[in-house]
Structures are given as structure tokens and as C-alpha cells.
């Protein structure tokens with residue numbers, strides 16, 4: 087039984103994230119999407135809201151579930167007997183940070199392997215930060231996020247506030 091964890095802030099989930107989740111689900115028996123509770127990032131959506139959104143979007147993808155965590159990823163993984171970290175790489179700019187995190191996690195637990203996955207080319211420029219920025223400015227992001235996320239963005243950031 088191979089259990090993998092896909093950690094991130096997912097504030098909010100994008101079609102890029104969803105693409106990685108679908109690909110990861112093919113490779114592992116169980117893929118846990120793990121929302122990092124990180125107050126420092128002053129998120130748009132609460133952890134509970136993000137959890138609900140992700141759960142709605144991954145419904146129907148076999149073996150995928152959603153959890154949240156604070157503290158060390160390796161501790162969270164041990165609790166769920168997960169041995170693989172899934173991360174997405176968009177451009178070379180992601181590489182340096184991802185390399186650091188992967189090697190630190192290996193230092194903390196040599197039994198943990200990190201696997202990097204590439205999204206479909208059409209999502210390689212999509213980030214949660216950019217989605218929020220473009221949406222705030224009135225740009226059309228329909229193609230880049232799941233429908234549930236688009237609805238939540240509309241509810242959270244009404245036209246007047248944009």
C-alpha cells in the first residue's frame with residue numbers, strides 16, 4: 087500500500103493543483119491532499135473553507151482525501167504511514183525552493199521520498215497568488231480554476247471590492 091501526501095496552501099485550489107492530484111492518484115493507492123495551516127500567509131480562505139472546496143473538487147477521484155496539518159510534514163506523514171511527498175514543478179523558479187524542502191525532509195526522515203510532477207503545459211503559469219490577483223482586477227480566470235472555486239471567489243470578493 088503506497089500512501090502519498092500532496093502538501094500546500096491551496097489558497098485556493100487551481101486547475102494546476104487538480105491536474106497534479108489526478109496524476110498522483112494514478113500512481114498511489116492513497117493520496118492525501120494536506121493543507122498547511124500557515125497563519126503567516128494571511129490566507130483569503132480559512133483552512134476549513136479550503137478543505138471543503140478541495141473535497142468537493144476531488145470527489146470522484148479514487149483514493150484521494152483531504153486533511154490539514156501544522157508542524158512538520160514528516161510528522162504528519164508518519165501519522166498516516168505515508169512515504170512519498172508529491173510536489174508540482176512549474177518552471178525552473180520552483181526548483182530551488184523545492185530542492186531545499188525535499189532535502190530537508192530527507193534529512194528529517196530518510197524514509198521519505200519526494201516526487202516532482204509536471205502539470206499539463208496549459209497550467210504551468212498558474213499559481214494561487216496570481217489567480218487571486220487577476221480575479222481581484224476583474225480578469226477572467228474561468229479556465230484556470232474549478233467551478234466551485236470560481237463561485238467562492240465571486241462570493242468572497244464581490245465586484246464592488248475588486
Ligand SMILES: Nc1ncnc2c1ncn2[C@@H]1O[C@H](COP(=O)(O)OP(=O)(O)OP(=O)(O)O)[C@@H](O)[C@H]1O
Nearest residue numbers: 094095096102103173174175205209212213214215
Ligand atoms: N499550476 C501548477 N502546476 C503544477 N504544480 C503546481 C501548480 N500550482 C502549484 N503547484 C505546486 O503545488 C504545490 C503546492 O503549492 P501551493 O499551495 O504553494 O500553490 P501555489 O499556487 O504556488 O500558491 P501560492 O501562489 O500561494 O504560492 C507546490 O509543489 C507547487 O509547486
Ligand SMILES: [Mg+2]
Nearest residue numbers: 095213214215
Ligand atoms: Mg507557491
